[in-house]
Amino acid sequence: MPVAKPLFIILAFAVLAVLTACGNDKAATGEEKTIKVTTTIGMITDVVERIGGEYAEVTGLMRAGVDPHLYKASEGDINKLDKADIIFYNGLHLEGKMVEILEKMAKDKPTVAVSEKIDRSLLRTGAQIGLDTEFDPHIWFNVQLWMKAAESIRDALAEFDPAHAEQYATNAEAYLNELRQLDAEVAEKIKTIPEQSRVLVTAHDAFGYFGDAYGMKVMGLQGMSTASEAGTKDVTDLRDFLIDNKIKAVFIESSVPRKAIDAVIQGAKEKGHELKVGGELFSDAMGEEGTPEGTYIGMVRHNADTIVGALK
Template sequence: MMIQAKTRLKGSVQRLALTMLVVLLSACGASGAATPEGEDKIKVTTTVGMITDLVKQVGGGHVEVTGLMKAGVDPHLYKASHGDIELLEKADIIFYNGLHLEGKMAEIFEKMAKSKTTVAVTDGIDRSKLRTGAENGMDTEYDPHVWFDVKLWMKATEAIRDTLAEQDPEHAEDYRKNAEAYLGELTKLDEEVAAKIRSIPEPARVLVTAHDAFGYFGDAYGMKVMGLQGISTASEAGTKDVTDLRDYLVANKIKAVFIESSVPRKAIDAVIQGAKEQGHDLTIGGELFSDAMGEEGTPEGTYIGMVRHNADTIVNALK
């Protein structure tokens, strides 16, 4: 009898232990602890920092964003690496600028568009509002630097909002609210920049940079813009470009020119030296962000911070 009782007790203990183990394992599975963090987020891969920041602002906590081009990178000359291709292939959505900004990646985007949502954020902008290459001596190609007109960049914000809402309808209302709030900030930014540029005496509102990236900025805020290179840095400034610009600056007594964070300053230095030889002192008015934003974690590492930095730098140099 004693042996039988011990045997029954031992069996009960084993069954209890097994039951507890099953319950524990079930609890672990139910808690989601084994689910990789961010697995349920929309994976987005972008090109330039201005688009990366837009997706973060509109997508909020529902998206996981990876930008290919960091601070100081020239998108006109950028070539995708094997790692970039992997990031593009793993993405749920790809956002890029279009208008030939990422010229060397055009075929990649065409290929990706066959298997996943691939969006040029400038596609929804009325073509009549775009600057053409003819204005810059480059046939009929559109100028891709639309982010320098804040109002036009609002259209890019709307394109990202609509794409995310369609791809992830469960969080569509969040995307709309985030976009509405951000568009409000952009409206204030547009007004702020316009007021700052108006503070510069009109004859001094001449913006000279290494390449013609600021045409939209000039049109939107009333500045004459001159660049040594065309709208793409793939073209190089020649001797005539340098001497023509030098002569204009000397004749009009322009006192400052600007370098860009993503473009070598060699050609601008040649203009400064040429003006000096003509008895006219030109200074570097500061560094502007054109095709790339500032370092991540800095004010200039956001679109709004970048535009504000540029406006302040221009005003301080020319006012």
């Protein structure tokens, strides 16, 4: 019996040493330091992944082709929000049907609207397109405004996880440099379109910030939200404008049914004016994951190239 006690102590220390080694290995891999992030739209998911890097495990709720204006959170989505350490969403009522859920989550954990810190004087209002005074939520179409959203994401990650604030700042600066180059690239491409042809016609009014930033007249059949529907007068008014101004191309959107645009094309045809579909643009959702258009930068570049290709 006297021998058993020292043996027990030796075994206990051995087990403790193994557990400590496992813990150190885990810490070395960064697993314990990874924060769980849940995001709403793909554009935000992409930015958080770029800035969060290896320290953020990011789960996006809305995939390619999903319309955030009409999106309803599933039980699985609520579970993902519950499990998150921090949540990022657009705000400005883009995720209109999720507002209640996001407000509830904000009571228990950091829930960040990436648009919150943008100077309201830089935002478009519904009054600019004949609606109420609600701000236009499609801020990602002005790359300079989206840079401000990226800065908000950087700051929120650093505040929540100060141990890696330096890495978030480094990642953000590299990404912001890419966005500065993208902004200049898009501006140069749009300048190659003859001024009288710089008219962008789409299914819903998502591209207002793009038009303001890069010098295009933007017209949409529906309002800022796809929850509104285009009426017969909207179709005929737009048809007549396109005929009168000899506009040759309109655009469809990946996340919006093309029925209303097809009605405009058909109406113009009946009046002897041929309209073509200039291509598919990404408006409220990015492209498929793993494609260039499945990133924010690739999406913006695709849109600019498609618009120029049809209108130049």
